[in-house]
Amino acid sequence: MSAQEERDALTPPTALYDHALHLLRGSPDGVPPRRGYSLPQKTATGEDLLSQDQAKSAIREAFSPLPDEPATLHRRFERLGIQDRHRHLIRSTVAGLPLPAEQTDVARTLGRRLIQTGTTAPTVTAGLALLGRLGKPEDVPYLSVLGLFRSLTGPAVNALDDLDRRSAAVVWLAVYARRDELxxxxxxxxxxxxQAVYLELVALPASSRFISSAVARRIAEASQLPDLLDHHPSDTDLLARAGRLLVRMGCSRDDPTDLLAYRDALRVYDSVVSRVGLLPPTLDNAAMMLSLALDLSSGTGVLLDWTSGRRAALLESLGRLLAEPRWAVAAATGSEADQRLRADWIRRTRRQPFKHPATPAKFRIEVVAGDPADREPVEARVLIDGRPVVPQVFGRGPAHSPEYLLHEGRLRAEMEPREVQLAEAYCTEGCCGALYVTIRRDAGQVVWENWRQTMPGSREPAPELPAYRFDTSAYDTEIARAETDCSWSWRARTIARLIKAGLIEEPDLLSRWDASRGWISSGFDDPDTAVVTFWYVPGLASGSPERADSPLQFRWVIPDDGTPPEEQAAAALRWLAEEDPKSYARVCGGSRERAEELGFPWPGSA
Incomplete structure (x- = not known):
């Protein structure tokens, strides 16, 4: 052994907390870098031979009996083969350990010693998990420093959330807020x-493109937004920013549960709506007010813990303001394309949140088109007893579109039970799951039952819903109303819907060209266009498809030319009948190899 190796062997390893503190003190102005710090590199300890169940069992064994000092837990972890890669299992397993009342103080003391003196990620993670259950305000400084290690940010923020929401949000933003603007x-x-926090908050850009629902919540928590609003009651820039943050927190395209997790949501709603009349009547402010009203009417805002009558009062207040002539003028302004789309949306939607009776129907469908400037989705919100089902139990993506749920008849009740997917995660079902329900008729009732969530890789049980029964006549009437009410739609979306209906009625319009219908809707980046996609498989029309497992996807973009949507849709269907769409559509999916094999240019190729 060399002299250096002997010194290393005799030198006790540095506690992770001390290491983080050293890094923080060495950072310019004592401010951590974006994305925080990396954990110190550790020598690999060999192959992981433990299955997930074996690792959970080993973690429970390491805590039985409860260790009296960190070194004991460290030795047990090493003996049982628990390594850095088991951090997520340590968090979940320790969080569920039974802790008798007489062991609470001992466990808290152990957790504190682990986070202050622990030298390995597994032991420190165990300490964070213990303090996530048993921590006290005096633990906040230690948790905040350790949370700057991005591998430990999650458990540190979880522990801080129950102790000091502001500190939790500051650490979260320091590590996860990656945009330069933040x-x-x-x-x-x-x-x-x-003062700097206040000034920088007001200066933040309002665009949803860099403020997700999670970022919006953490900004509000870190800035202690209700206090700022109280201290600056006449600041219209701050007021508008607060309203936009509420809108972003409830965004169904991201994670609307961030609004439910924001403990000061009711207080901020009160502050914003009670003063929103101070705002200048601009298109941005009108859109913000309408978005708040839509959420309070049928979105995630309904699910907050409102006192009796308060939500209705806020909605009524917003309705009165938006009905004032000055706000009508604001909604009519805008010459640029994006402004025009937004102004059209406000004109179509401005009465929608305010037209429902005070007593909610047992079953209702509300089709909501969100603010086009934020690229919000169009969703068919299902409300039972006035409460939106999807964010109540799912919260990882919006309800499906009306085209999917309504225009193809999926919500119609038949004697034969049918399972329907109500929502899919914003990433995909394979990543974060989907929400299903089975719909059937039973004598004079329609039954929604056997709710099912797919949650790949989740360690948490899915929320359960009971079976719901609806009067058949009322249910059928509501479905018919929702299927035929397209007042939410705009011209290009209507064109796309009519084209899709035509292709459903006459599938031969595509199949004659060896093609099958794909996604059809308005354009995401350009809502003034209708987009038709289809899949091409040679030989499909003859019944002898060639390599059906390798289809090519084509995309046909149809700009709105200003003529009636019915005429444009009819013209598009005639074109499909007369000319092979592969001659004017462009490849947008499949594989480059298959495209080249069939003689079609791949997107982006020269």
Missing amino acids: QPFVRALWTGNR
Whole structure:
């Protein structure tokens, strides 16, 4: 052994907390870098031979009996083969350990010693999990520093959320807020300069393209938004920013449960709506007010813990304001394409949140088109007893579109039970799951039952819903109303819907060209266009498809030319009948190899 190796062997390893503190003190102005710090590199400890169940069992064994000091737990972890890669299992297993009341203080003391003196990620993770259950305010400084290791941010923030929401949000933003526009705000938060926090918050761009629902919630928590609103009651820029943050938190395209997790949501709603009349009547402010009203009427905002009558009062207040002539003028302004789309949306939607009776129907469908400037989805919100089902139990994506749920008759009740997917995760079902329900008729009732969630890789049980029964006549009437009410739609979306209906009625319009119908709707990046996609498989029309497992996807973009949507849709269907769409559509999916094999240019190729 060399002299250096002997010194290394005799030198006790540095506690992770001390290492993080050293890094923080060495950072410019004591502000952590974006994405935080990496854990110190550790020598690999060999192949992981434990299955997930074996690792959980080993973690439980390491805590039985409860260790009296960190070194004991460290030795047990090493003996049982628990390694860095088991951190997520340590978190979940320790969080569920039974802790008798007489062991609470001992466990809390162990957790504190683990986070302050632990030298390995597994032991520190165990300490964070213990303090996630048993922590006290005096633990906040240690948790905040350890949370700057991005591998430990999750458990540290989980523990902080119950102790100090502001500190949790500051750490979360320091590590996870990656956009350049947010960095001055994060720096102001970390230095604790309240005036700078206020100024940087007001200066933040409002675009949803860099403020997700999670970022919006953490900004509100870190800035202590209700206090800022109280201290600056006449600041219209701050007021508008607060309204936009509420809108972003409830965004169904991201994770609307962030609004439910925001403990000050009711207080901010009260502050914003009670003062929103101070705002200048601009298109941005009108869109923000309408988005808040839609959420309070049929979105995630309904699910907050409102006192009796308060939500209805806020909705009524927003309705009165939006009905004022000055706001009508604001909604009529806008010459640029994006402004025109937004103004059209406000004109179509401005009365929608305010037209429902005070007593909610047992079953209702509300088709909501969100703010086009934020690229919000169009969703068919299902409300039972006035409460939206999807964000109540799913919360990982919006309800499906009306085209999917309504225009293809999926919500119609038949004697034969049918399972229907109500929502899919914003990523995909294979990643984060989907929500299903089975619909059937039973004598004079329609029954929604056997609710099912797919949650790949989740360690948490899915929320359960009971069976719901609806009067058949009322149910059928509501389905018929929702299927035929297209007041939410705009011209290009209507064109796409009519084309799709025509292809459903006459599938031969595509099949004659060896093609089958794909996704058809308005364009995401350009809502003024209708987009028709189809799949091409040679030989499909003859019944002898060639390599059906390798289809090519084509995309046909149809700009709205201003003529009646019915005429444009009819013209598109005639074109499909007369000319092979592969001659004017473009390849947008499949594989490059198959495209080249069939003689079609691949997107982006020269």
